[in-house]
Every structure is written in C-alpha cells, then in structure tokens.
Amino acid sequence: MDYGLTGKRALVTGSSSGIGEGIARRLAEAGVTVAVHGRNPGRTSAVADAIKAAGGQAIAVTGDLVEDGAAERIRDRIDAQLGGVDILVNNAGGRFAGFNHMDWFGIPAADWIGSYKLNVVAAALMIEQFVPGMKERGWGRAIQISSGIAIQQPPVFPDYQAAKTALNSLSGSLAKALGGTGVTSNVISAGVIYTPGSDDELAKAANAFGLEDWKKEERRFALEFFHHSVGRMGRPDDLAAAVLYMASPLADFVTGAHLVVDGGGASAL
Ligand SMILES: NC(=O)c1ccc[n+]([C@@H]2O[C@H](COP(=O)([O-])OP(=O)(O)OC[C@H]3O[C@@H](n4cnc5c(N)ncnc54)[C@H](OP(=O)(O)O)[C@@H]3O)[C@@H](O)[C@H]2O)c1
Numbered sequence: 522m523d524y525g526l527t528g529k530r531a532l533v534t535g536s537s538s539g540i541g542e543g544i545a546r547r548l549a550e551a552g553v554t555v556a557v558h559g560r561n562p563g564r565t566s567a568v569a570d571a572i573k574a575a576g577g578q579a580i581a582v583t584g585d586l587v588e589d590g591a592a593e594r595i596r597d598r599i600d601a602q603l604g605g606v607d608i609l610v611n612n613a614g615g616r617f618a619g620f621n622h623m624d625w626f627g628i629p630a631a632d633w634i635g636s637y638k639l640n641v642v643a644a645a646l647m648i649e650q651f652v653p654g655m656k657e658r659g660w661g662r663a664i665q666i667s668s669g670i671a672i673q674q675p676p677v678f679p680d681y682q683a684a685k686t687a688l689n690s691l692s693g694s695l696a697k698a699l700g701g702t703g704v705t706s707n708v709i710s711a712g713v714i715y716t717p718g719s720d721d722e723l724a725k726a727a728n729a730f731g732l733e734d735w736k737k738e739e740r741r742f743a744l745e746f747f748h749h750s751v752g753r754m755g756r757p758d759d760l761a762a763a764v765l766y767m768a769s770p771l772a773d774f775v776t777g778a779h780l781v782v783d784g785g786g787a788s789a790l
Pocket of ligand 1: 534535536537538539540541558559560561562564565584585586587612613614615616639666667668669710711712713714715716717718719
C-alpha cells in the first residue's frame with residue numbers, strides 16, 4: 522500500500538529500541554528517511570544500520586532529552602544532514618526512575634520533576650525546534666506517544682500518569698495553535714506493549730497473577746489480568762501501524778485527536 526510518504530523525513534525520538542524502533546522501521550518501509558534517536562550510540566546506530574540494510578534510508582542521532590541544550594543539538598545535527606523533518610514522533614518517555622515503585626505515596630520530588638521533564642518538557646522542546654519548519658513548508662505532523670494509563674488512572678506510577686496526561690493536553694493545544702497551517706498534532710496512546718522497557722514490569726505482573734512465563738499463557742494473561750479484549754499483549758508494530766496512518770496524508774483531516782491502541786484495555790475498565 523502506498524501511504525504517500527515517499528521522500529518525507531521523520532525524527533522518531535527514542536527509536537533505538539521498543540515502540541520507537543518499530544515506528545522507525547515502519548516509516549522507513551513506507552519511503553520515509555528516518556532520523557533514529559536514542560541515548561545509547563551502539564543501539565541507535567544498530568537500528569539505523571538495520572533500516573539501511575533493508576533498503577531504507579536512515580541516520581543515527583544521539584542525545585539525552587532531559588539534558589539542557591539536547592533539543593538544539595539534535596536539531597542542528599538533523600538540519601545538517603536532512604535539512605529538517607516533516608514528521609516528528611515524540612516517542613521517548615517512560616517513568617523517570619524506572620517502573621519499580623508500586624505505591625502512590627513516597628515518590629520523591631525529583632521523580633515527579635524527572636517524569637515531567639522526560640515526557641512533557643522534552644516533547645515541547647522538540648516541537649519548538651522542528652514544528653516551525655513544518656509550518657513554513659505548509660505540511661507536517663507532530664505525533665505524541667502517550668499511555669492509556671493517563672486516562673485509566675490506576676493507583677500506580679502517578680508521576681508518570683500525570684506527565685502523560687499533560688502530554689495529551691499539550692498535544693491538543695498545539696493542534697489548535699497550528700490551525701490552518703497544514704501541520705497536525707495528535708496523540709497515540711499505547712496500552713501494555715511488550716518492549717525492552719516493559720519486560721521487567723510484565724514479568725512482575727505475571728508473577729503476581731501466578732504465572733512463571735506469561736508468554737506461555739499470553740491469551741489468559743492478556744484477557745484476565747490486563748482486560749485486553751483482543752486476547753493478546755501489544756507489540757511495537759501495533760503502535761507503528763497507527764503512526765503510519767497518522768503520519769500519512771490519509772490523516773490530513775485528523776488533528777487534536779487521541780487514538781488509543783490498547784487491545785480494548787481502556788474500554789474494558
Ligand atoms: N511499553 C509499554 O507498555 C508502553 C505503554 C504505554 C506507553 N508507552 C510509551 O511508549 C514510549 C516508548 O516506550 P517503550 O516501552 O518502547 O520504551 P523502551 O523500550 O524503554 O525504549 C525507550 C526509548 O526511549 C529512549 N530514551 C529513554 N529515555 C531517554 C532520554 N532521557 N533521552 C533520550 N532518549 C531516551 C531509549 O533510548 P536508549 O535505549 O538509547 O537509552 C529508547 O530508545 C514511551 O513514551 C512510553 O512511555 C509504552
């Protein structure tokens with residue numbers, strides 16, 4: 522299928538692994554030149570190299586998004602090599618201190634601030650760097666990867682949830698600020714997706730559910746523990762397919778939207 526994306530340029534933050542990697546690979550398959558981004562140089566280059574080996578076009582760009590000046594440095598690198606981007610996928614994120622704290626109480630201020638910086642401020646700064654160029658060219662996409670947890674609000678990881686809720690808000694107000702420019706802003710929220718970032722958390726949840734290896738009983742685990750109506754866990758490609766649509770001209774009439782890709786998890790609650 523032709524998504525009308527041939528020749529477009531994209532930056533996918535946090536694409537050295539997990540969901541971002543899946544998105545980068547899918548966009549490259551659709552003819553997009555992709556800036557693969559991560560903190561770890563080896564992992565980031567490996568994804569860019571794999572895309573090129575498969576016949577796509579990619580560059581590798583590194584930088585820790587919570588460091589001062591990171592957004593400007595990444596913009597300079599990308600401008601020098603690609604001359605800007607048409608599609609920005611704000612995917613990098615997660616819980617600042619790792620998904621290892623299950624209690625609502627006792628979360629240090631540094632974690633609240635860190636989760637906000639990683640999931641909200643980093644995305645805002647990338648938008649500041651890349652969206653003005655899209656406006657000048659009259660076409661573009663800002664796609665924010667959020668989490669179903671921001672709307673479900675289970676009593677865990679409140680710093681992460683609150684940050685993702687703020688990301689949803691930022692994306693909506695940006696859509697309005699971009700009215701009439703040809704640039705859209707949308708949120709795609711992930712449910713529970715099996716990635717390197719969620720591996721430990723899934724193992725802990727499975728143990729609490731009484732399973733030694735959830736992959737051997739994925740259907741039961743997905744249906745009974747996570748209430749995924751589709752009866753399986755999510756994979757990065759589930760998100761990548763949604764991003765491909767939202768990035769493409771097929772979604773020209775979609776802005777300020779929030780698409781939840783969670784196997785029915787949110788609607789089951
Ligand atoms: N997996 C899920 O179940 C799930 C559910 C809902 C939402 N999400 C959201 O989906 C996104 C991707 O999650 P994932 O599970 O794919 O994560 P992951 O496997 O842990 O990958 C995270 C990616 O982000 C990069 N990254 C992390 N912190 C960074 C920082 N400070 N600066 C720059 N890059 C950074 C990592 O780079 P390096 O590896 O190079 O350090 C990596 O490429 C996140 O926004 C997450 O909140 C995930």
